[in-house]
Amino acid sequence: MTRNWLLGAASSLTVLALASVPATAQTKFDFWYGLSGDLSDRIQEMCKDFNASQADYEIVCTSQNDYDTNLQNTIAAFRANKQPTISQIFDAGTLDLMLSQAYLPIKDLMSQNGYDIDWSNYFSGIASYYSTSKGELLSMPFNSSTAMIYYNTDALAKVGFEGLPTTWTQVEDVARKMKAAGYECPVAFDAAGVWQWFEQFSAIHNQPIATLGNGFGGLDAEMAASKGLFVDQLTWIKKMYDEGLFINKSKETGETELDSFANGHCQVFSGSVAGHGSVTAKAIPELHWEVAMLPMMEGHERTNSLVGGASLWTLKGKTEEEYKGAAAFFNFLATPKQAEWWSTVTGYIPVTNTGFEAMKANGFYDAAPYKGREKAIESLTFTPPTENTRGIRLGNYASIRAEMVKTIQDVLFNNKPVKESLEAFDAKGNEILRRFQATYKDAQLP
């Protein structure tokens, strides 16, 4: 009796399995990403379009909420051999991935699957961040941005400034006049914005963040924040903060920098060009504003800024079929139509020269609400990447970033001396780097 029942169950399972075969002829593969909210909806839309565009593959796109969580979950999944085929990894995690032995270089993936991509078409400032020191691109540039500064043009007009400030001295000047004119918050500042206030500042002034070309030269690089111009810049930021010209705005105070600007409470803020869309969406009706390249310190030559955002990594351990699907997906992303759509609905910039030129020719950047976004490309491509502006190739860089947040907060809120604090930061950063180096004792930087 039981035996018969078991046999019956087994045979019906077999039938079920056979019946479901035609449905799986389409290869399914996973893509995990670290964006949420509106941006996540856009990615879902993109995945749907890809699935509709062909019949061989089905991409399953899953949001892991934010970059950190996505990296954590990807690592956990990889260790359990349940990794997605594609994962979106943020800029600060690049070296962690490079040494992981867990990925397939994008160049190999595309050429093995018969796609001929003109890699020189990618903006060099973007490609270099995700390439080996020899220039081989390892991951697919995806959502890319750079840091900008946003001005309330009415406030500028009220204090009699024509055009947009291009140096920090001018920013200081207008901020002081704004304060005098009754604006309570001239410039919004959040120490968590290490990316724009420290990393991008260092890049556009051609200052090293670490030795050996920010770590491109080897794992024994050392932090160099206390040795360059940033000492002066942080001293200046402290002065501005004490004078009440820079106002602390963050999630913790109840209003972020971007929100305080969009609400008209603060007149200037610095942040990613990816926030351009958010400012447009959130701005109160009477707000007139413009975006510009980050200001320079007086008397310095501008170099290109660093790309921010994330790139797409193809992970090892999947089937040939899944890799074919991944390659088809990357190829789909690179089509001009798709690139333009992505750049339009988000604030992210196009990653290729032809993509950018096509959008420029279409008049995309000529009028509101997209006008001004082209300045991000200008900033990114201002000069060919130098040793200090190729990118940041430092291990466990997310930890180092967190140390810098603490350092800036300590200087601003606890009146710690600038030079000593930055020296302590360098020492702490070096400890993190040495630990990373010891963990990857026998590894060679690709």
Place this chain on the structure above:
Amino acid sequence: MERRAFYRNGTLPWLLIGPQLLLVLVFFYWPTSQALYWAFTLEQPWGGGNTWVGWDNFAAIFRDSEYWTVVGRSTFYATVTTLLSMAVALTLAVFADRALKGTKLFQSVYVWPYAIAAPAAGVAFRFIFAPESGLIGAINQMWPGIWNPAINGWQALGMVIVCHAWLGIGYNFIFFLAALQMIPRSLSEAGAMDGARPFRRMMDLQLPLIAPTVFFLLIMNLISSFTDSFGLIDTMTEGGPFGSTEVMVYKIYFDGFKGFDYSGAAAQSIVLMLLVIALTIIQFTWVEKRVHYH
């Protein structure tokens, strides 16, 4: 003439405790042994290998003055949270224990906070305490700049402590109330007849009589303050500003999951585990034996 129940069948007891044993093995001993192993190696985050380094990881964290600051902060956090939570809970329990109007209602209402998940409470309190838009922010209207946990480390730490203590009140309250209700009424009544006011009765009669409960709660609260603060801190301050709300358990999370220093985090969790084990030993030996009704 001791009567004992026992199983004739040798395997049956093992089968019965099997599921529980399996759970403990999978969810406690296995991860703990992994952590122990990692604490003595340098583990690559993506797998791919590790190297044996002996006590290096422990030496590295003990050498780090910042780590000792964090340990000191955690101790402070645990002590203040425990005392605050227990003092408030005891006061409430003493009042709820007296036959007053609405006692039944209060007896259940005070337990509610315990049912709230820490991250949910954290989000709610973040809004309440936000210096610019929150409820407490209103005092900044009167005295500008007096309340700002975003830039003031002590205020931020105090804010998290208050929330943690608040969450624990319900748990402590139940135990205190149960203990108080175990005390024979005649004792308090006799005290009252001798002219002792409620406060005196609490200090001289009730408190000594519930001493075992007080010590039990003391240890439980200390352990929970050392290990359960993560949810609150992550939603309220993320350890900031300038690391002033970074306690041991948050540092483990940050170093391990954000910094990908698995081995350093593993060594830190071994230290934390030893601390909790020490507290538990105190609980079992010292407290259980010495605190009695006399």
